[in-house]
Amino acid sequence: MIDLRSDTVTKPSADMLKAMINAMVGDDVYGEDPTVNELEALAAKMMGTQDAIFCTSGTQSNLLALLVHCERGDEYIVGQHAHTYRYEGGGAAVFGSIQPQPLDFEEDGTLSLEKVSQFIKPDDFHFANTKLLCLENTHAGKILPLDYLKEAKKFADDNRLILHLDGARVFNAAVKLKVDVKEITCFFDTISCCLSKGLGAPVGSVLCGAGDQIKKARRWRKVLGGGMRQAGILAAAGIYALSNNIHRLEKDHDNALVLAKALSEIKNIHINMEMVQTNIIFADIKADMDTLYDFLKEKGIIIDKNNNLRLVTHLDISSPDIDYTIKAFKAFFD
Numbered sequence: 001m002i003d004l005r006s007d008t009v010t011k012p013s014a015d016m017l018k019a020m021i022n023a024m025v026g027d028d029v030y031g032e033d034p035t036v037n038e039l040e041a042l043a044a045k046m047m048g049t050q051d052a053i054f055c056t057s058g059t060q061s062n063l064l065a066l067l068v069h070c071e072r073g074d075e076y077i078v079g080q081h082a083h084t085y086r087y088e089g090g091g092a093a094v095f096g097s098i099q100p101q102p103l104d105f106e107e108d109g110t111l112s113l114e115k116v117s118q119f120i121k122p123d124d125f126h127f128a129n130t131k132l133l134c135l136e137n138t139h140a141g142k143i144l145p146l147d148y149l150k151e152a153k154k155f156a157d158d159n160r161l162i163l164h165l166d167g168a169r170v171f172n173a174a175v176k177l178k179v180d181v182k183e184i185t186c187f188f189d190t191i192s193c194c195l196s197k198g199l200g201a202p203v204g205s206v207l208c209g210a211g212d213q214i215k216k217a218r219r220w221r222k223v224l225g226g227g228m229r230q231a232g233i234l235a236a237a238g239i240y241a242l243s244n245n246i247h248r249l250e251k252d253h254d255n256a257l258v259l260a261k262a263l264s265e266i267k268n269i270h271i272n273m274e275m276v277q278t279n280i281i282f283a284d285i286k287a288d289m290d291t292l293y294d295f296l297k298e299k300g301i302i303i304d305k306n307n308n309l310r311l312v313t314h315l316d317i318s319s320p321d322i323d324y325t326i327k328a329f330k331a332f333f334d
């Protein structure tokens with residue numbers, strides 16, 4: 001099956017499974033799992049932070065960051081369509097009594113700092129305390145420009161805001177920009193990064209930050225039921241992913257570009273090619289999506305059913321798979 005719905009659908013490769021089977025394990029709640037400790041040290045080193053913590057998911061990792069930085073009655077400013085606002089079940093409000101202040105993203109995936117400044121609340125008991133600004137990189141496959149990150153850091157410092165990055169796909173941004181990921185992460189207090197997306201691990205994310213922040217996160221992770229025992233089996237997949245699957249993201253970006261270009265030449269498909277920057281394509285499709293879905297499914301291709309269709313390339317999709325997919329789309333629309 002060629003599953004284009006998400007880069008979360010990847011299955012662990014034979015070599016990754018071998019690393020998992022051979023992992024040395026211990027009780028991580030006691031801090032005694034050597035493989036988890038190794039993953040956390042590796043993630044911190046790669047992101048340029050003091051420490052890191054292995055989390056069950058990106059949702060948990062982002063929530064831990066919010067719980068670390070914000071207290072009851074504090075507020076975070078976040079994109080209207082950001083994962084940390086829209087797609088995490090309102091966790092910050094549910095578990096932290098933290099108020100979100102969502103703002104519309106600009107077309108390039110940034111939050112206008114001008115607009116953000118208008119929503120920072122005055123120090124007055126009528127208002128929640130604006131504590132944190134949350135950015136997402138990549139957002140809908142779009143890369144935040146490095147100049148913007150630098151401005152955002154200065155802006156955050158000037159306004160005494162903490163800066164958190166939802167970097168679920170931060171390595172896609174780094175690979176595309178051909179920079180070390182630290183050139184992106186250096187502007188942030190904390191960074192959450194998914195191992196289970198394009199990097200191909202079956203489970204897990206890492207939250208990276210300063211020692212005291214990660215210590216606090218460890219406490220909240222336990223509270224949330226995320227204290228896992230012999231988690232080294234999972235962490236081994238994460239180590240494998242960080243060691244072997246970053247550079248190859250370039251392939252996913254190339255595949256996405258080839259697919260997007262070919263699909264954009266089909267009359268009833270519209271794609272803004274400027275927005276195809278990494279492994280995610282948004283295609284406006286004029287067709288009955290149920291019919292298209294069934295047609296492609298029959299040919300072994302899985303998509304969602306939205307007319308504003310998101311297609312995602314990943315390590316289980318090869319270049320011949322892309323050619324085959326293009327032919328199938330053409331056959332439907334011709």
Ligand SMILES: *Cc1c(COP(=O)(O)O)cnc(C)c1O
Nearest residue numbers: 057058059060083136166168194
């Ligand atoms: C996938 C994703 C997350 C985390 O999702 P989980 O499924 O909880 O691991 C966070 N942010 C963004 C932008 C994502 O795409």
